[in-house]
Amino acid sequence: MSAVAVLRLPLAVDLSGFVKLLQRMQVPHRVSEEAGEQVLWVSDELSEDVRALYVRFPAGDPEQQLELPAAGSTPRRPGFVQQLTRSPMTALVLLLSLIVSAVTLLGENLEVLRWLTFLEFRVVGQYIQFTPLADSMAAGQWWRLVTPMLIHFGFLHIAMNGMWYWELGRRIEARQGGINLLGLTLLFSLVSNFAQYIFSGATLFGGLSGVLYGLLGHCWIYQLLAPNPAYHLPRGVLVMMLVWLLLCLSGLVSLIGFGEIANAAHVGGLLVGCFTGLLGGLFARRKMTL
Template sequence: MKRLLVLDDPRRAQSLVDYLTDLGLKCELTLDDQHNVTVWLVDEAQWPKAEPEIKRFIAEPLHPRYQAAAWRQGNTDVQFTKGASPSGLLSNFLARTGPVNMLILVACLLIYGLSQVDLPVVQWLSFVPQLSLLLGADIWRGFTPALLHFSLMHLVFNLFWWWYLASMVERQRGHGKLLLLLLVASLLPNIMQFLVSGPYFGGLSGVVYALLAYVWLSGRLNPAGGISLPDGMAVIMVVWLVLGFAGVLGPVANLAHLGGGVIGLIQAWLDRTKAVR
């Protein structure tokens, strides 16, 4: 058998298998302990026929053709060749949330909560007033603005995207890769933002842009690598970036977003030959 793709959504994987079955390509699904679903092509000789379909799925994973195939096949459950089916919502969430992912989720929630009870959290964690201070004991303040959020909507929006994207990266590329992207996409974009707006900014948005760019380009450069995003999702985030620079969204850390996106693209290019863990 030949591995075609690794996904984190069992039903989406089943829809792909149903569609490939309609084309005469027999496939099977397996589920590992981290709830990653692998799509296998039973007859490797059919790879030339399967390859363009896999590329098309990666580009348009939500296209109606796949759901239509599932209806034609009449499948109501995901059919795994071996292993167990995914469990409840909470266990699924915990299974997808690695230690680095969870640490940042908890830290952001805790810091936001403390900021609502009149503790001077912003003063403690904001960027340094002078860049030279990053060379001393305050180097950690180059990172901590990423943990600050100034409204509940700001917090919820960033944490959802952080969790969704970081889950993919941590499972398929490891804790170290996610931590590297987190630190680099915090420090360098924060420095860029400081140079144009001063030290009062915050949020995980720059890191989110880095992860989004990393996951999207990784899927394009290495379709079998286990992580990908639809092109439409990347377009939406680019439009959001343009609107920010145009001033439509109000005061936004635009350079942090741009810097994070560039860092994600560069890291994806460096990792373009890496396979799933």
């Protein structure tokens, strides 16, 4: 684990109070003097947290306003309601997905479903007739570019996607905020939907899985460049999702009865997620070195 310089301050700045706070929090650190400055070093995984702590408590915490767990105690895991209040954007996206799943009867109610699909359609006898995308855009139906992410076909579909969005979305919301999570979600939905449309043509598709692979790629590359506890995914999770992607691409998953898989959406989401993770990670890494 490497150490990074999180603070570079003039020698006249009193850093003793903040150092005492770090000692009370049992955060490994050291202070050195370089080129007429005092430099605070901590492990790279804690750098952003320590920098944010200094913004709040530059003089330390002499009145001990921060309630820290007693030595040797195990921190209590936040309850479900507390997790919801900490991750409102994650909860909102999941709530919208559940509402859409309910009103579309998990894809069975075609009259409602047709308003949310990438391509508008109408049922003619036993067939579905799709409207060209250009016609929908000319009619101002821009929401169709992203709303397929809210559509799910079956309980297993919404359960699995919801579970992974809750896991990955909360991490990004905690690290980069709810607005950034919403922006990334919409971007990943847009790219994955277009990728699937280009690959498969006029078909029905939907679900959060393309977005999920975008969130996975974002966390993965971001963590490589600017390590942070919020984005630390167990190696098994990353390997499992990448192996699942390869199995889907091989056609084996569809062959054993899981239905058609939106492989292009998965690959498109993963690629754009890796790209945003690269940009975000490089920016965060640059901030660490300033």
